[in-house]
Amino acid sequence: MKHTVEVMIPESEVQARIAALGKAITEHYQGTEELVLVGLLRGSCVFLADLCRHIDLPVCLDFMTASSYGSGMSSSRDVRILKDLDDDIKGKDVLIVEDIIDTGYTLSKVREILSLREPKSLTISTLLDKPSRREVNVPVEWVGFAIPDEFVVGCGIDYAQRYRNLPFIGKVVPQE
Numbered sequence: 001m002k003h004t005v006e007v008m009i010p011e012s013e014v015q016a017r018i019a020a021l022g023k024a025i026t027e028h029y030q031g032t033e034e035l036v037l038v039g040l041l042r043g044s045c046v047f048l049a050d051l052c053r054h055i056d057l058p059v060c061l062d063f064m065t066a067s068s069y070g071s072g073m074s075s076s077r078d079v080r081i082l083k084d085l086d087d088d089i090k091g092k093d094v095l096i097v098e099d100i101i102d103t104g105y106t107l108s109k110v111r112e113i114l115s116l117r118e119p120k121s122l123t124i125s126t127l128l129d130k131p132s133r134r135e136v137n138v139p140v141e142w143v144g145f146a147i148p149d150e151f152v153v154g155c156g157i158d159y160a161q162r163y164r165n166l167p168f169i170g171k172v173v174p175q176e
């Protein structure tokens, strides 16, 4: 599809918001022995890298791949775990880090799987939220920006695996 990308949320706003999220998370987990940040690959990697540098706590990073979208533009709703965490999370404070919540299928499935492993606590932070698209309800403790139902890219979010490296949140505009 021929398209252009327009700036929706500029880099400076994204970075200011991520710094504020990191501060709130640091305050919330004051005194924790260890906070495990679970990044959902691939989309979360850029937000995770930015966010973890604003968290002033003993932090560990682990990753999981739960793919549903492939290269398409709409959800298949069939969430598959393609790569599991490397370490056990039993008794740990766990924060799932996501780039975007859309229908909610990915995060509800991941939250369900991880909660069965008996972490001490389990919360979610997502950079973007599209509330109007939600099909399953998932509690999300830290949201960067709630956005309308636009096709967005950048800060880890792809269109056909491209644009994850854009430092701003962009909107994909189809061209005839």
Ligand code: PRP
Pocket (backbone or CB within 6 Å): 040, 041, 042, 043, 044, 066, 067, 068, 069, 070, 075, 098, 099, 100, 101, 102, 103, 104, 105, 106, 107, 158
């Ligand atoms: C995208 C996005 C979220 C998920 C959100 O991932 O990164 O993980 O879809 O959609 P949902 O709320 O409707 O489940 P995708 O499957 O495209 O994989 P990616 O992270 O590798 O891009």
Ligand code: MN
Pocket (backbone or CB within 6 Å): 040, 041, 042, 043, 044, 099
């Ligand atoms: Mn993803």
Ligand code: MG
Pocket (backbone or CB within 6 Å): 043, 069, 070, 158
């Ligand atoms: Mg994707």
